[in-house]
Amino acid sequence: MNANKTRILPVIIMISFILLLSGMHRPILASPPGPTEKSKVLKIVIDPGHGGKAPGAVGPNGEKEKDITLAVSKEIARRLSEKGFEVLLTRDTDVYLPLEERTAFANRNKADLFVSVHVNANEKDSLQGVETYFLNLTTDAASMKVAKRENAMTSESLGSLQLIIKDLMLNAKINESSRFASSIQNSIVSSLEKSGHERKDHGVRQAPFYVLLGAQMPSVLVEIGFITNAAECRLLHEEAYQNSIIDGIVRGISTYAAHSTFAYNSRESE
Numbered sequence: 303m304n305a306n307k308t309r310i311l312p313v314i315i316m317i318s319f320i321l322l323l324s325g326m327h328r329p330i331l332a333s334p335p336g337p338t339e340k341s342k343v344l345k346i347v348i349d350p351g352h353g354g355k356a357p358g359a360v361g362p363n364g365e366k367e368k369d370i371t372l373a374v375s376k377e378i379a380r381r382l383s384e385k386g387f388e389v390l391l392t393r394d395t396d397v398y399l400p401l402e403e404r405t406a407f408a409n410r411n412k413a414d415l416f417v418s419v420h421v422n423a424n425e426k427d428s429l430q431g432v433e434t435y436f437l438n439l440t441t442d443a444a445s446m447k448v449a450k451r452e453n454a455m456t457s458e459s460l461g462s463l464q465l466i467i468k469d470l471m472l473n474a475k476i477n478e479s480s481r482f483a484s485s486i487q488n489s490i491v492s493s494l495e496k497s498g499h500e501r502k503d504h505g506v507r508q509a510p511f512y513v514l515l516g517a518q519m520p521s522v523l524v525e526i527g528f529i530t531n532a533a534e535c536r537l538l539h540e541e542a543y544q545n546s547i548i549d550g551i552v553r554g555i556s557t558y559a560a561h562s563t564f565a566y567n568s569r570e571s572e
């Protein structure tokens with residue numbers, strides 16, 4: 303690391319920390335039905351992870367992450383549309399889509415929120431549960447591992463710290479994304495509890511995900527379960543279980559949307 307980078311890094315870490323602290327402890331109130339008069343969030347992009355030649359993580363019997371993410375995302379989109387949101391899917395068939403295309407699509411369409419849906423994997427097949435990520439620097443080895451796997455399809459070397467730092471500086475969506483991630487994570491966990499499927503709550507985490515890089519709106523990546531855990535892989539293919547996850551995500555999005563003042567149509571005047 304050269305002298306210039308050594309000087310700038312502590313400043314960036316401090317700024318990130320302050321942004322995080324300022325956003326973390328705002329309470330989120332009960333879930334509303336959809337966009338309200340006051341709500342500025344109208345347009346939401348849902349991104350089903352992987353697709354086409356990129357199967358994503360693979361389960362014990364060849365189950366593919368890309369199929370689960372597509373089924374779940376389409377239903378999330380349908381239910382959000384019913385609530386009155388405008389919803390766009392980055393893909394609605396089994397096609398390959400480069401990671402950078404996904405946020406570019408959300409930016410181009412001036413979306414207010416971006417949610418990328420994924421299924422987790424780990425060599426430890428006992429690992430199960432749900433976690434929600436937002437883009438940030440991390441030193442946590444487990445989070446880095448998830449980012450490394452999800453970033454596998456990009457030709458860019460993600461390690462490219464400079465790019466991430468530049469993104470953090472240009473685009474102070476970290477605290478909003480952190481609140482958005484909490485809303486979704488808490489909502490999925492409580493939805494699963496209510497339906498009698500208590501799963502491990504891995505909480506809100508942060509990592510450098512290429513698919514979230516450059517997003518001009520609060521954006522998160524949800525890992526809805528572990529495909530490498532045989533029991534959870536089976537659950538992820540069951541309609542009732544999928545419904546419970548979908549309910550949680552939809553509720554988490556609409557709760558956040560109702561209390562956000564950070565939507566695209568407010569960005570113009572900032």
Ligand SMILES: [Zn+2]
Pocket residue numbers: 351352358359367419420421452
């Ligand atoms: Zn994935």
